[in-house]
Amino acid sequence: MASGPDSVAGAYPRSLDRGADGTTAGRLVARIDRRIPAPALATIGALLVASLAAVAWSTADGGTAATVVLRQVESALVVVAVVGALRRRRTASTAVERAGWTSLVGAAVAVLVTTVAAMLAPHLDARLGAPTPLDLPSLLVAPLVLLGVLLFARPTRSAAHLGRIVLDAIAVGCAVGIVGWYLVVRPFVDGRLAAQPSQELALAYVAGDAIALGLGLLALLRAKRHLRGTVACSALGLGALLASDLGRGFEVLPGVAPPASVTEIGWALAMALLAIGAWLRPGPRGEHVALSDARARRAWLWWLALPYLFLMPVAGVLLVGAVVGDVDGPMIAGSAIVIAVLGFRHVVALRENAELAQRLAGSVRELEHRAAHDELTGLLNRGGLISALRGDRPIAGRPAALLFVDLDRFKAINDTLGHAVGDAVLRAVGERLRFAIRAGLAARFAGDEFVLVLPGVVDEHAALGHAQEVLELVERPIPLADGGEVVVTASVGLTTTTSLADGETIVREADLAMFEAKQGGRARVQVFEEGLRERSADRVRLEQDLRRALAREDEIEVHLQPLIALEGDRLWGAEALVRWRHPERGMLAPGRFLAIAEESGLIVPLGHRVLAEACAAAAAVPDLIVSVNLSARQLHDPLLLATVRDALTAHGLAPDRLCLEVVEDVLVDDRTIGVLEALRALGARVAIDDFGVGASSLKQLRRIPGALVKIDRSFIGSLDTAEAGDDDRVMVRALVNVAEQLGLQVVAEGIERPDQLSAVRDLGVTIGQGWLLGHPQRAAAFVTSCGGGPLVRRGTRPARRSAA
Numbered sequence: 070m071a072s073g074p075d076s077v078a079g080a081y082p083r084s085l086d087r088g089a090d091g092t093t094a095g096r097l098v099a100r101i102d103r104r105i106p107a108p109a110l111a112t113i114g115a116l117l118v119a120s121l122a123a124v125a126w127s128t129a130d131g132g133t134a135a136t137v138v139l140r141q142v143e144s145a146l147v148v149v150a151v152v153g154a155l156r157r158r159r160t161a162s163t164a165v166e167r168a169g170w171t172s173l174v175g176a177a178v179a180v181l182v183t184t185v186a187a188m189l190a191p192h193l194d195a196r197l198g199a200p201t202p203l204d205l206p207s208l209l210v211a212p213l214v215l216l217g218v219l220l221f222a223r224p225t226r227s228a229a230h231l232g233r234i235v236l237d238a239i240a241v242g243c244a245v246g247i248v249g250w251y252l253v254v255r256p257f258v259d260g261r262l263a264a265q266p267s268q269e270l271a272l273a274y275v276a277g278d279a280i281a282l283g284l285g286l287l288a289l290l291r292a293k294r295h296l297r298g299t300v301a302c303s304a305l306g307l308g309a310l311l312a313s314d315l316g317r318g319f320e321v322l323p324g325v326a327p328p329a330s331v332t333e334i335g336w337a338l339a340m341a342l343l344a345i346g347a348w349l350r351p352g353p354r355g356e357h358v359a360l361s362d363a364r365a366r367r368a369w370l371w372w373l374a375l376p377y378l379f380l381m382p383v384a385g386v387l388l389v390g391a392v393v394g395d396v397d398g399p400m401i402a403g404s405a406i407v408i409a410v411l412g413f414r415h416v417v418a419l420r421e422n423a424e425l426a427q428r429l430a431g432s433v434r435e436l437e438h439r440a441a442h443d444e445l446t447g448l449l450n451r452g453g454l455i456s457a458l459r460g461d462r463p464i465a466g467r468p469a470a471l472l473f474v475d476l477d478r479f480k481a482i483n484d485t486l487g488h489a490v491g492d493a494v495l496r497a498v499g500e501r502l503r504f505a506i507r508a509g510l511a512a513r514f515a516g517d518e519f520v521l522v523l524p525g526v527v528d529e530h531a532a533l534g535h536a537q538e539v540l541e542l543v544e545r546p547i548p549l550a551d552g553g554e555v556v557v558t559a560s561v562g563l564t565t566t567t568s569l570a571d572g573e574t575i576v577r578e579a580d581l582a583m584f585e586a587k588q589g590g591r592a593r594v595q596v597f598e599e600g601l602r603e604r605s606a607d608r609v610r611l612e613q614d615l616r617r618a619l620a621r622e623d624e625i626e627v628h629l630q631p632l633i634a635l636e637g638d639r640l641w642g643a644e645a646l647v648r649w650r651h652p653e654r655g656m657l658a659p660g661r662f663l664a665i666a667e668e669s670g671l672i673v674p675l676g677h678r679v680l681a682e683a684c685a686a687a688a689a690v691p692d693l694i695v696s697v698n699l700s701a702r703q704l705h706d707p708l709l710l711a712t713v714r715d716a717l718t719a720h721g722l723a724p725d726r727l728c729l730e731v732v733e734d735v736l737v738d739d740r741t742i743g744v745l746e747a748l749r750a751l752g753a754r755v756a757i758d759d760f761g762v763g764a765s766s767l768k769q770l771r772r773i774p775g776a777l778v779k780i781d782r783s784f785i786g787s788l789d790t791a792e793a794g795d796d797d798r799v800m801v802r803a804l805v806n807v808a809e810q811l812g813l814q815v816v817a818e819g820i821e822r823p824d825q826l827s828a829v830r831d832l833g834v835t836i837g838q839g840w841l842l843g844h845p846q847r848a849a850a851f852v853t854s855c856g857g858g859p860l861v862r863r864g865t866r867p868a869r870r871s872a873a
């Protein structure tokens with residue numbers, strides 16, 4: 070990126086922070102160089118010194134040569150200013166800033182014209198007294214400088230803001246006018262009788278400079294940050310110009326004759342300051358008045374106080390005038406204007422303050438609303454609901470029914486359709502729930518959880534009716550932006566109360582009931598009952614116990630149940646089944662603790678334990694294939710593949726001796742299918758458990774070639790009964806046919822009676838499992854019964870992240 074003098078990169082280069090030689094002088098030079106290029110400063114400094122020397126010479130000598138030298142040096146100074154301003158103009162970032170630089174260039178050119186013409190035609194030199202054509206460019210200098218700095222000011226925020234600035238300018242102008250009148254103008258006017266004809270002209274110079282200086286100071290307070298240095302130099306330059314023109318003015322007053330050098334020194338200083346302003350590097354950008362920033366706050370206060378500060382000299386002049394007895398009409402009129410303008414300004418400020426207070430109150434209300442509401446659905450959020458129940462609203466303390474609504478398997482919607490669709494579903498559900506409650510409260514409690522409060526509904530039967538209505542509303546298809554539809558169900562926990570005084574407890578009760586609804590199969594309503602509290606506490610205890618058990622060696626057991634190849638009745642493999650020998654509750658079947666393990670995430674370490682033990686058993690029995698169940702949570706574990714690979718390696722097991730079983734519901738998720746494909750690529754087998762009762766599509770099965778399909782036991786159970794048998798036979802035959810077509814092996818689970826066995830054999834099932842073919846036994850006992858070697862378990866720790 071090119072970095073011109075106006076670019077941010079060009080602002081105060083950091084590399085120059087320290088002097089090359091590290092000395093104090095070096096540091097000082099470097100510091101100055103950060104603000105202004107050293108060669109430019111040196112040139113301006115040298116020209117200023119030369120100007121002052123020339124002033125001294127011409128004052129002493131008074132000759133033409135001295136005056137010509139002085140004008141030449143001044144011209145050189147102005148040329149430096151013009152070059153600097155043109156450079157900055159070229160790189161200005163906005164048209165307004167460019168216009169500002171043009172105006173400053175114009176001011177410098179006006180000076181140049183005056184100086185050069187005065188040199189070439191000394192009889193036209195305005196400084197000599199009578200008005201000449203050269204006064205025209207000379208008079209333009211102050212207005213052009215002022216225009217430039219005004220264009221460097223930050224834009225006003227509104228018309229009212231601009232109006233306030235104009236009022237301030239009038240007040241400041243009048244104040245300067247009163248003081249100027251008393252100290253400068255009136256002596257001129259009074260001295261007219263004896264004075265020379267250039268008085269009016271001198272007065273015009275002084276008045277123009279004074280007004281320009283006053284407004285220039287105002288502009289300085291509003292200057293854009295990166296141009297503040299330039300505006301400050303220009304304002305000082307206007308001050309020097311005023312001093313110069315005052316000097317000239319007094320020169321023509323009888324009896325008051327300051328040395329002519331005052332005029333020339335002021336003029337040279339003004340030129341030098343304009344040149345410095347043009348060569349200053351731009352400061353850092355940024356317009357905002359951050360009131361947390363002490364400097365900005367100070368500048369802002371100055372800006373507010375400025376018009377009032379200008380009252381002080383007015384008061385001083387009036388006081389002196391009153392004592393001396395020469396207060397006149399213009400002074401009284403000016404003071405009246407200042408007082409009226411400042412009074413009006415005050416009224417405007419009061420009105421603005423009132424508006425500000427109103428806006429502030431609106432913002433506070435808006436913030437309070439936001440703090441209590443959910444952005445996505447516009448419903449109350451958790452905090453808003455709890456505070457509403459606590460008593461901030463008339464609803465508190467009333468009898469009511471409370472519904473805790475949790476969408477079922479909402480994560481799958483996010484995972485398969487994306488978060489945007491997930492959000493759209495949440496919004497649609499939120500709208501429906503708002504409609505459902507009518508006069509009550511609806512809140513999005515968290516993620517996919519909603520809470521509805523139905524005030525006045527105490528009858529459980531009526532509450533159940535509402536809950537049922539909510540279920541139906543949620544289940545209606547939700548149209549999507551792409552033209553499709555999505556259907557979600559919800560599990561609802563319901564509780565009723567005679568008083569909403571203790572909101573948190575009531576929400577907790579409904580939450581417990583909702584959890585029970587999930588456990589009971591989802592898409593249903595569960596009414597809260599006291600027993601749920603104990604069940605919940607029991608679940609928490611069991612989770613703690615499981616955590617402890619996983620840290621021990623003797624509580625979690627792996628049992629193996631044989632899988633028999635039906636052709637030849639030989640052992641094909643074994644399914645690993647986990648058991649928990651609880652110290653107080655005795656042997657627990659998986660149904661008692663697997664859901665808890667899944668919810669708490671403990672399923673991952675538990676799965677590792679089972680995997681390691683199953684691999685150890687397979688390693689101890691030649692050719693044995695072990696089958697291990699994987700839960701949905703394990704399938705989402707990013708370390709799963711690495712863990713499986715580690716377990717196989719640790720036990721020296723060929724990958725095809727391990728079969729990983731998943732329930733068919735997980736096949737709806739593309740990501741999970743990807744994990745299964747990766748496991749197949751590793752060489753492991755994959756089995757679809759409980760096939761036929763879930764929600765998979767046969768199409769998905771084609772993506773996992775060579776998988777085993779385990780027909781759900783519900784199809785096998787009635788194969789040997791006359792009534793239900795025919796239907797199930799048709800189903801099993803169809804599944805076997807499809808599996809054969811897809812190149813899949815079929816396993817029949819739950820074979821308990823000889824007739825079921827012969828039926829599955831007749832239907833073409835290749836592998837069987839069930840009590841008739843073999844009970845589960847502890848892994849060690851199983852290995853012994855198979856005549857296997859010692860069972861050595863290795864690597865029960867999960868894979869480390871680096872291994873993934």
Ligand SMILES: Nc1nc2c(ncn2[C@@H]2O[C@H](COP(=O)(O)OP(=O)(O)OP(=O)(O)O)[C@@H](O)[C@H]2O)c(=O)[nH]1
Nearest residue numbers: 475476477478479480481483488489491492516517
């Ligand atoms: N799109 C979207 N998803 C969210 C938002 N807030 C939370 N979620 C997701 O909502 C899901 C909630 O999942 P859970 O309630 O734990 O589980 P579930 O899949 O609904 O399964 P069950 O509740 O057991 O039926 C999580 O995957 C969150 O990441 C949200 O503002 N937008």
